[in-house]
Amino acid sequence: MFSFSRDIGIDLGTASILVYVKGKGVVLNEPSVVAIDKNTGKLLKVGIDAQKMLGRTPGNIVAIRPLREGVISDYDMTERMLKEFIRKVTSFRLFKPRIVICVPSGITEVEERAVIDAGVQAGARRVYLIEEPVAAAIGAGIDITKPDGHMIVDIGGGTTDIAVISLSGIVESTSIKIAGDEFDEAIIKYIRRKHNVLIGERTAEELKISIGCVFPRTEEQTMEVKGRCLMTGLPRIFTVSSNEMIEAFEEVTERILEAIHSVLERTPPELVADISTNGIVMTGGGSLVWGFDKLIESRTGIETHVADDAISCVAYGTGKSLEWVSDMQDGTINISRRKQMNN
Missing domain, CATH: 3.30.420.40 (ATPase, nucleotide binding domain)
Incomplete structure (x- = not known):
């Protein structure tokens, strides 16, 4: 061993x-x-x-x-x-x-x-x-020792960490307690409100991974879901679409986008110029929700991409x-x- x-x-x-x-x-x-x-x-x-x-x-x-x-x-x-x-x-x-x-x-x-x-x-x-x-920047292959600004958005399970890094240090950052778990909670609340059905955490996570998205897909996807009907108390099977996921995630994604804007607003202009050239790098399991990079890019105008092997x-x-x-x-x-x- x-x-x-x-x-x-x-x-x-x-x-x-x-x-x-x-x-x-x-x-x-x-x-x-x-x-x-x-x-x-x-x-x-x-x-x-x-x-x-x-x-x-x-x-x-x-x-x-x-x-x-x-x-x-x-x-x-x-x-x-x-x-x-x-x-x-x-x-x-x-x-x-x-x-x-x-x-x-x-x-x-x-x-x-x-x-x-x-x-x-x-x-x-x-x-x-x-x-x-x-750690996310080092793992994504960024050379953080140079006098060059890089922006990292790390969306984990419990927190989203957003930071501007230069010369091996964090220049500006914020950490919000909105991340992967909140996406799961948002799905549970949405299904309860819209379909009057109660689902568990594991089912919510399956929905997030399979059809979850924060930006419109080219082709709408659907998934069959099993839960407990709140009216009858009996099992119920129904279909959820990817467009519904965008609606369910709206509040959570807005909070993350606000945090990104907040960090950019506080970042020195020279580093913002570097970020507009280098782009925004996303890491963590939450960054794999379909279309997150596209959403950030459309809202900030800065090229955004998800790092290879984002989870690790x-x-x-x-x-x-x-x-x-x-x-x-x-x-x-x-x-x-x-x-x-x-x-």
């Missing part, structure tokens, strides 16, 4: 966790879900196995997502989940690994402390933090930053702005 001394990069996402092992690449990509027995407190399943239990558990078992809106909402469960994932990718525990963990750019000092503590308790020798937009960009960027882990004492390339602490 993997060498005991390898450093690890972790994209600690609201929806999924990706683990990068130095010299191996991304070796784990699993949902950020844990299943526990409420009576005994025993951890039953993590990741994919736990996700299958969401909404389908008996009374004594609960499947939860310990990360919400990009930050830790259940410290104990996050620590146990991290420990399990680290155990999966390291076979020999003689030396603890150094870990770089990716966090949203708008994280508070208290939230940073919680991430560092969880990493240390999960088995790290040292924990360093890197901001998501910086942040993990690859976090992994590549491991090469500089020895220089991370004083916040090099925006890593660990507040120096990590060991207990």
Whole structure:
């Protein structure tokens, strides 16, 4: 398996966790879900196995997502989940690994402390933090060391991070708690309002991936959906179209577009000129909603494209930053702005 001394990069996402092992690449990509027995407190399943239990558990078992809106909402469960994932990718525990963990750019000092503590308790020798937009830019293959402005829009599960990066640092940024989860919520609310049917989170996500779009498609697509009719309480099958998805997503997309405009307004004119030349780069799972790049391009007039392997960009960027882990004492390339602490 993997060498005991390898450093690890972790994209600690609201929806999924990706683990990068130095010299191996991304070796784990699993949902950020844990299943526990409420009576005994025993951890039953993590990741994919736990996700299958969401909404389908008996009374004594609960499947939860310990990360919400990009930050830790259940410290104990996050620590146990991290420990399990680290155990999966390291076979020999003689030396603890150094870990770089990716966090949203708008994280508070208290939230940073919680991430560092969880990493240390999960088995790290040292924990360093890197901001998501910086990791996303590195993972997308952008040379952030040059005096050249680049705009990154990273739409994850819990947060959307928008940043202008130049000379290895963030010049302007914002982090909003509107992202992939909000798209799912928007679908559930829309289906309830328009069709009077209740659907679950997993069905909403299937709709988002299959026919979800924020810009009109050349050909309208449809999908058959099963849910519970709120009038009769009985199962009901009906059809949803891609045009309905645009309507469902309208409020969420407007919030993200407003945030992009806000960052551009605060960016120095020289860097805005660079961005108009270099374009806007989108990363994260949320950027894969059909037509998002087209929508941003039509609203800003700036060429926009989705990075290759958008879901793994942040993990690859976090992994590549491991090469500089020895220089991370004083916040090099925006890593660990507040120096990590060991207990």
